[in-house]
Amino acid sequence: MKRHKSDVTGVQRRLFITFEGLDGAGKSTQIERLLHKFQAQGLRVVMTREPGGTEIGNALREILLDPKHTALSPRTEALLYAASRAQLLHQVIRPALERGDVVLCDRYVDASLAYQGAGLGLGSEEVARLNRFATEDLKPNLTFLFDLPVQESQSRVLHARSGSAPDRIERRDAEYFQRVRQEFLRIAAAEPERVVVLDATASPERLEQEIWNIVANRYVDLE
Ligand code: TMP
Numbered sequence: 001m002k003r004h005k006s007d008v009t010g011v012q013r014r015l016f017i018t019f020e021g022l023d024g025a026g027k028s029t030q031i032e033r034l035l036h037k038f039q040a041q042g043l044r045v046v047m048t049r050e051p052g053g054t055e056i057g058n059a060l061r062e063i064l065l066d067p068k069h070t071a072l073s074p075r076t077e078a079l080l081y082a083a084s085r086a087q088l089l090h091q092v093i094r095p096a097l098e099r100g101d102v103v104l105c106d107r108y109v110d111a112s113l114a115y116q117g118a119g120l121g122l123g124s125e126e127v128a129r130l131n132r133f134a135t136e137d138l139k140p141n142l143t144f145l146f147d148l149p150v151q152e153s154q155s156r157v158l159h160a161r162s163g164s165a166p167d168r169i170e171r172r173d174a175e176y177f178q179r180v181r182q183e184f185l186r187i188a189a190a191e192p193e194r195v196v197v198l199d200a201t202a203s204p205e206r207l208e209q210e211i212w213n214i215v216a217n218r219y220v221d222l223e
Pocket of ligand 1: 023049050051081107108109111112113115116169170
């Protein structure tokens, strides 16, 4: 079995990659493709998502996305996302990293900084503090930010939904998603070592190649 380039000891052993961006940016497609590439190299991979990924997380996801919960306060919303994350970390992510598996996660703390911190105006420092508690400050080694104009995201979501009702978050207005997008870009600019910005309007093939080049170069002893 192949080993990570950084497979030395302890914390350095882990390969934890997250994927962020507005809905419709093509994250799921690329996560699947990366999963298969890692597997083809003989690495064990755990693929998961937020909110959800555990039974408790899925129950929280239902509450968070159900449009009938109009009374949910911004702070409650941030806490529920953080709760789902804490459970996922406890039950799935940490055990997988300890086994030496690669972990691919569709959204993580940056999503809360963007959607709750900036989008809802809770402030990114407050939301970061809450998430340091939820995650015991476990950070990904690498994050791909799929950057997409808000209008493009909304038209892709509308198209993909084909008639079904928008969820509680999707109902928010374009200004909300502008704040979300800008916060993602701010995080990327502040942490260029961790966050790689991808142009999500590029073709799936091009994105796949770009992602693989970065992963193979940075972290893994692969060809
Ligand atoms: P998704 O599975 O389509 O990505 O749905 C999750 C929704 O929840 C999406 O609209 C983004 C939103 N979200 C937050 O608002 N905060 C978070 O911390 C996370 C993980 C997701």
